Amino acid sequence: MKKRIAIITTGYFPVPATRGGAVENLVENLINENERKGNVDLNIFSAYDKKAEKLSRKYKNTSFEFIKTPKIIKKLDLLIYYFFSKIAKKEKSMSYRYILQRLYFIDRVAFFLKENNYDRVVIENHATLFMAMKKHKNYLKYCGKYYYHLHNKVGSMYGCEDIIKQTYKVLGVSNYINGTLRELLGKTDIKYDVLPNRIDSTKFRENFSVEELTNLKESFDIKPGERVVLFSGRLNAEKGIRELLLAWKQLNKPNAKLLIVGSYYFASGMKSDYEQELKVLTESMKDKIIFSGYVDYNEIPKFLRIADVVVVPSVWDEPGSLSVIEALSAYKPLITTCTGGTSEYADNDSSIVLPNDEHLVDNIAKSLDELLDNREKRAEMTRRLKVKARNWGIGEFYNNFVDEMER
The missing domain is CATH 3.40.50.2000 (Glycogen Phosphorylase B;)
Structure with missing residues (x-):
């Protein structure tokens, strides 16, 4: 029974x-x-x-x-x-x-x-x-x-x-x-x-049509050929979004955009002072940063598909971040931090796992600079993830x- x-x-x-x-x-x-x-x-x-x-x-x-x-x-x-x-x-x-x-x-x-x-x-x-x-x-x-x-x-x-x-x-x-x-x-x-x-890895490996992906990019004014760096998660201090924005500020990538997908607390409608601080921080580079707001979970695979690099820069001890697992399951080059249980999922063989220390902002910037300019390295990380996360689901x-x- x-x-x-x-x-x-x-x-x-x-x-x-x-x-x-x-x-x-x-x-x-x-x-x-x-x-x-x-x-x-x-x-x-x-x-x-x-x-x-x-x-x-x-x-x-x-x-x-x-x-x-x-x-x-x-x-x-x-x-x-x-x-x-x-x-x-x-x-x-x-x-x-x-x-x-x-x-x-x-x-x-x-x-x-x-x-x-x-x-x-x-x-x-x-x-x-x-x-x-x-x-x-x-x-x-x-x-x-x-x-x-x-x-x-x-x-x-x-x-x-x-x-x-x-x-x-x-x-x-x-x-x-x-x-x-x-x-x-x-x-x-x-x-x-x-x-x-x-996660349901089949959703994160779905083959979207060129038209769907083009429409998504156009809806955020992402031009053909522009590389996309994706952050997906709650806009809380512990998720390291401030550190990512400061790192992005260091970079000079005229042909790339940072896409921030998420809100303070899912679809609750709550707003935080922290979100307003982030908007102020990004004022000088608003043409290179996109805030999508809350996105339905079923749409996240499509956002991952248009990403060239995913960053999950948590500054707290992540127990087992779904954002990390989603990126790995979608075979996307990932930059994350060695916090909590993250190293039980991501490793430096197929991702970039950074120490959560006083050099984090600089290290995120350096890692992004390297990956965005190195198509071969991104492709190699994807190949390794197809082995590592093949049976995840x-x-x-x-x-x-x-x-x-x-x-």
């Missing part, structure tokens, strides 16, 4: 991932692959979204519990976010954007866990979700059956330390991120395994996930 597996998503954005989100896109890839293979029955707990709910109806091997946030909670969350971002001027005001929504989401998930029976429960990333295991003593009901799919470093355990310590297994996106939790929790009986991030991720659920 097929196992019935509940996946508790973040409670921010929906699955299917109609509003973006790295974790949400990963879960969507998982349910798409399960639709093809059908090895397990999935039940997804997701924030409600009209478009996502409509898309969910096509799935036969996955059921959905969409949790709709009451309007009063949405309004109160906006007030809380306004206070911390505009009045208190908190640096990471994004953390305060969905506080009440998440608490409501957790309460409803806890109820469903109590009222139903699942063979496995998978908690996606955020430690607050363990409150759903705490309520109604669900952690006892699902003892030995709940897993923690860890994508980021845990900062707080929200009063759930003992329950987290009773997790059957942590499935981290890298050895690095597993190590951070192991250090935080100390000695426990938790099992740790790495479930490497993967959501099929591998799905098989690994199902295997973990069987253990």
